[in-house]
Amino acid sequence: MSTDSPHSDPQLTAFTSRLSFGIDDFQRRACEALEDGRGVLVCAPTGAGKTIVGEFAVHLALAEGGKCFYTTPIKALSNQKYHDLLQVHGQENVGLLTGDNSINSSAPVVVMTTEVLRNMIYADSAALDGLSHVVMDEVHFLADRFRGAVWEEVILGLDPSVRVASLSATVSNAEEFGDWITTVRGDTAVIVDEHRPVPLHQHMLVGNRMFELFERPRRGGDAKAKRQVNADLSRYIKHRMLGADAVGGYEDRLSRERRRRGNRSGGVNRPRMIANLEAEGLLPAIDFIFSRAGCEAALNQCLRSDLHLLEPDEVARVDAVVDAHLSELAPGDADVLGVDDWRWALRRGFAAHHAGMLPTFRQAVEELFSRGLVKVVFATETLALGINMPARSVVLERLVKYNGESHVDLTPGEYTQLTGRAGRRGIDVEGHAVVIWTPEVVPDRVAGLAGARTFPLRSSFAPEYNMAMNLIDRLGVDGSRALLRRSFAQFQTDRSIVGQARRLDDATRTLRKLDAELDAAAARRGVDVERFTEYVGLREEIRRSERAQRFVRRVDGEHAVTEELSALSRGQVISVEAGRHRGLAVVLEAAWKGADPKPLVLLDDGWVGRIGVSDFVNPPAVLGEIRIPKKADTRSRHARREIASALAKSGIERPRGRVKKRAAEPNVELDGLRRRLRTHPMHKASGLDELYRMSERRARVERDVVSLEKAVRERTSQLETDFDAVVAVLVELNYLEADGEGSLRVTPTGTVLRRIYSESDLLVAECIRAGVWNGLSPSDLAAVVSSVLFVSRRESYGAGVDSMPGNPAMRDALTGTLRVWEATNRVQERHGVVQTREPDTGFCAAVSAWASGRTLREALGAATAQGNQLSPGDFVRWNRQVIDLLEQIRLGVDPADPLAGAAKRAVSGVRRGVVASELG
Template sequence: MSTDAPASGPELTAFTSRLDFGIDDFQRRACQSLEEGRGVLVCAPTGAGKTIVGEFAVHLALAEGGKCFYTTPIKALSNQKYHDLVEVHGGENVGLLTGDNSINSSAPVVVMTTEVLRNMIYADSAALVGLSHVVMDEVHFLADRFRGAVWEEVILGLDQSVRVVSLSATVSNAEEFGDWITTVRGDTAVIVDEHRPVPLHQHMLVGNRMFELFDRRGRGTEKGKRQVNSELSRYIKHRMLSPDAVGGYEDRLSRERRRRGNRTGGVNRPRMIANLEAEGLLPAIDFIFSRAGCEGALAQCLRSDLHLLEPDEVAKVDAVVDAHLAELAPGDSDVLGVDDWRWALRRGFAAHHAGMLPTFRQAVEELFSLGLIKVVFATETLALGINMPARSVVLERLVKYNGESHVDLTPGEYTQLTGRAGRRGIDVEGHAVVIWTPEVQPERVAGLAGARTFPLRSSFAPEYNMAMNLIDRLGVDGSRALLRQSFAQFQTDRSVVGQARQLDNADRTLRKLNNEIDAAAGRSGIDPERFTEYVGLREDIRRKERAQKFVRRVDGAHAIAEDLSALTRGQVISVETGRHKGLAVVLESAWKGADPKPLVLSEDGWVGRVGTDDFVNPPVVLGGIRISKNADTRSRHARREITAALQKSGIERPRGKVKKKAAEPDYELDELRRRLRTHPMHKASGLDELYRMSERRARVQREVAALEKAVHERTSQLETDFDAVVGVLVELDYLEDDGAGSLRVTPTGAVLRRIYSESDLLVAECIRAGVWNGLSPSDLAAVVSSVLFVSRRESYGAGVDSMPGNPAMRDALTGTIQVWEATNRVQDRHGVVQTREPDTGFCAAVSAWASGRSLREALGAAGSQGNLLSPGDFVRWNRQVIDLLEQIRLGVDPADPLAGAAKRAVAGVRRGVVASELS
């Protein structure tokens, strides 16, 4: 919804004058707030134009003579934004920093990944001088459980003079997030816009038929939600009842897919694309939540006769592809599958996922933006801000793999993915199409499409590098104070508001009861303090008795369980409770567990398992009878024979009533009881009302104590985790007493401050232990990869002899494993989560590559270890190795031979296809 209202400030007027479109109201309000000197949080749907606000921040910084950093969550988005800003402001004014790429880093405008800015803050980089604006694109990424803490570290660590522009997808708790930013950064305008500039229509594709998901007449349910299209529901019901009568081909595929356990293999993509084309819904993005699924879909289309481009368009595709392949080594074309990739592009379809070379992905993005690709099969990474809108978005599944398990899509994820549908200024409307399968029913899709609750939750948690840098900058007390300012703590504090209110009410009730008891005691001529003392004694005794009873019950259960576990076949015991009391012979020993239950045959012929609940005291073996090893105790005949043998054995049950084992004397409890009997109030009479009031007071006191404990546990978790991390760092001498009652970073700790890996502590410990000293550059690159790489299968665990490489590399890997084990023992003592085990699965590949071997040989080396890497994965892992090697080089003393080895290792890895991807 654009507006003709005049911009309020001269810079906004200047900015809008160069645009060839009018800005929307939410964009204008956000930009006005920025020009007024305020920070802004903008929450709006995908494709609504949030980046206009970020671009105005760049304009404003340049106009004021300041600097602007534009941060993004992924390198691909940083690269894209860099090129966009260069087109507007020129290459001399715009730089790029992505960890492995540096272009014009001293420019007044620098695009970077959020981690780079976090590292600059911790290093107190000179580049921060003069910084006036920071744009945090996709700031909702702070909910990411792996990397989200970085966003909070930046927001908390930036100088207060910096104006922060936070751009977020639509979240339902935008006001809460905005309140937090205002709390920690000062005046911040919260601009929320839920209007999609291009309306989105929801569909389901059932076989060859396309249906509207919702009732087109706009009818709702009794709860106000839109009603599922009744025609769609009827058609699916008929299809389910008569699979061979209606669209039998797809249903047979669906049944075969379920039979094979392949949940994505049953979609006929060429037919689906034909349906989309017939409905006028191309270009489309088909989200398939696996790389293999994307490649399989692409192969399916290549086997068909599908051609979506005209001859003149094919020529344009060739020109773009040739430009992107210019730096590729000729010998790498075959191993990279260039011919098949190009052939698919020339027919108008492509894949897009992290396993592809970045060069290939960039070519796909450019071709799609030019309208030269009609269908892209993509993983969800494409939804992360990359500018690739389409007329329609297709979802084949509503389940994705989150790195650990397959989980259902959330409403927020569904909205983020389908938000790509509808090109502003091109399409009148966008379309979301969900492929029907028996597992994907309309009601489930409607629940996702109709949800409006997408809360943003913090993933902030203290880690080693964070703790070291915070303590170095702020000290321990200052670090704790900063933790209390985190969004995680802010949300926790708000979540216990209800409990805090209950606690406040209970406190008031308690004070009132105390006053009433004092008054009533005074009227009865009783000293209120003596009465309270007496009541306290009664409460102490009651608590002691309850605790004693609990301990006795637990101890008794443990003793019974131990004796039940020890019973063997043929032993005779006495069951004292239940319907089958009496003698019983053991047929099978107990299974292992907290409540072991042997199988017994009772003297009345009952067969079953008995456990701790069937005994008051531990079972006593009264004797035994012989049961033949060959006896089939499951047959009635054998059981009758065993019962007869039991009755003839002469073994008798213990006589008399079963008594519980006497408890050990509790001298403290005896003393409390003595003090109660001798107390002056013990024989006082006429105090029934006072006792009832005191009972109520005791209940309220217990409620207060429980609420205080709950609130404390929830509000102190961050500091508890921080203290545990600090405990590890102190024990390992990364932190030491500064002589003034606080802690300071040791020289060893200075290395850890510069290591930003997930396994930061392990890396620092390996450096300190010297296990990586003396390695050749290629061996160093290989060993360093072991603390980064994550195999799709377990690649270590068969012992040192199975490790890859020469003796020096194997010795270093063995040392790394030993350091990892020792470090985890320290972490265990402090209750800190263990560091992930080193993984040798990439060692052979990176060693071969760093030694100058060909891409084919390096990929083959990975395959020999059972890790079939895609070219994109190969480049990605090499990038991470380069990044960590650079951290090691900069973290150790420049004169340390390890620094030189790391520098040479970087040079060895940064070549060929890896170097071209970093240019």
């Protein structure tokens, strides 16, 4: 479509006429495609202006008399976009739906989280009538391993007439993703733009000196040539290390640096760093620190300094913004929330921003930063996701982050997403990414991250209970399988299988060629090919048998450890000789049933936690036993101290000497193969090195052929295999039943599960069906429901039912919930489905106190008493999730069911005070 005529795209002309700036070529092409009735996938760097395309989709829908849903992955981004669109289209035209917040939901334009739209599709909501456009902001989120499937469910479930505008960060397989969307939704324009409107410069801060990371390109040189690391930077670091070597050695210096960086402030002098940035003209800045504690420590470090970044008139403007955001807080909550320290930091021009903060605080920081009244923000990576807080520079103190399971290196995609915040369009001529040098940070590695501009988008789509129930209810079993085959996950699998089939064909041809070459080489040396092949085959068979024996030995060892762990009982003493925690251990609680039984133990160094198969080389032997009174509460510190004292006085000692694995039993078959090899006529033949090398290569190629054949057979059916396993669980538990025509239908019981959108959806539905939550008071119901949501932020689980404060009804319901969890997991284990996470009672006391009308201080104190130090932001976040699940329960059960009424009253009890103000 031509862009020359102003009349060829009347709606685009009308849209751009109200903008105060001209649009870029990629924005124009995407908008033209939308006006032409096509879907679009726009991939562009952070800050490039992708949202202009989404805003044009909104404009188009309104101009055509249709409706537009604007979806985002997080509530904060939905709130921000809601306010942006409100200013343009007015209150009567714009609504907001985020699960716990509903404003003008019948408006023609509604901003929502992607999960809300997914739920609408499954419920066949009347709100979908008249929907003409959907904007999917941050659509690359479908790679998220926890929530990514939601994006695919929406793309697959929307009516074909709906035009979808998908906005993504730059990904290296944009064409593949676009091909998939075209396959499932029809004509879709893929528009990729890798140009940053504000150029980004890469730096390293070494001590007090700022260096450019790359050499400046030579005039007239190839702009696309690989950029070289700045030689001055490399020399300076080398001299710095040599200087360290002269005063104690590089390794000692490195060790000292690591120890120093292990303190709570992370080892970086932030006031000095900020002074360097200010001297270079690089403020305002976002300093990304990958932990909440690290952000708070950085903030406190600045508070202890004489750092002041604002002028007096700016301080007054800060106070006005802060007062507006604090207007809804209860007066008594200020001390608990640390308002004075928070305000004092803002008045000096710096702040923290992370999920542990109260949302009101985060929103105030975002507003102040956007107004230029906060010069430095210490933030976790959540700030990089869509929230409109660009800066002149972005600082990275480390290139390692915790991903929820372990500390991992930043990927090029994550580096790009984080540094993409640098450079404010229309304000800055250029943006700056600054990496703080430490001995662990190698400039070449930083250059590799900065030079890799894209990352591949991989599907995380996988069948789950709620998904399966809703798909079968809407499409039947066959239709559900057909939808699975249309998923991006299957699309990518099919693409990979094409490549695997090609490699299989190549490998097969290579194998035939090697056979011919081996025959010719053997003939030249007068070697009997059949005998030589037989001998080589015998060697390969021995190698396979040895590998199999090692595997069997390992599995047998694990089975033996499993059996011994399962047999341990309370009070028995064993020795733990592997894993992170070692020493003499007394069993506090017998193991649970399962593939990896994990008894709860107390070690002689005071550590308490569950140990499993990975903690043992050999099966644990019972070394003795100490008496633990039946009524002893092994969850209490006092009881544990007494048990530890009894263990110390018992005289039981750990075995001396190095732990050795048990000797392997003889393998008669393998011994026979080795004898045949030694007596074979070719065994003593010499001068056959070339033939052996050729046969080794042939064996490798043959193994590749076998592996590729297996992969092609298996990968095509994995999604459906997983789906069938999920369905088998649902059938056994009577959520699905045969309909008399050879298919399955949702039972009345299954209707409840269809409406539960939770990671523990099956457990929630089973608890409702078992009636273990019936008859609870509103505050007790809120507490018990929280146990299937909450995840303690600590290594060892220490908040069991027995240690719960509160009344017997709550404890009985929690005990019943655990029984249902165990029974449900047994069913899942039989069918090979990943088991549901164990309920966690760590938030029960806090939400119970809050729902009962206690103060914020008392509710947070109740959590602390249970061993969970909750930040105000976490407190609000978990309460929001409790409200969300209570509402699902209320809407899922029969309105006449007393549980529905209890859930409604529980929501009212939780939705108050600071929680209510945060819900807007």
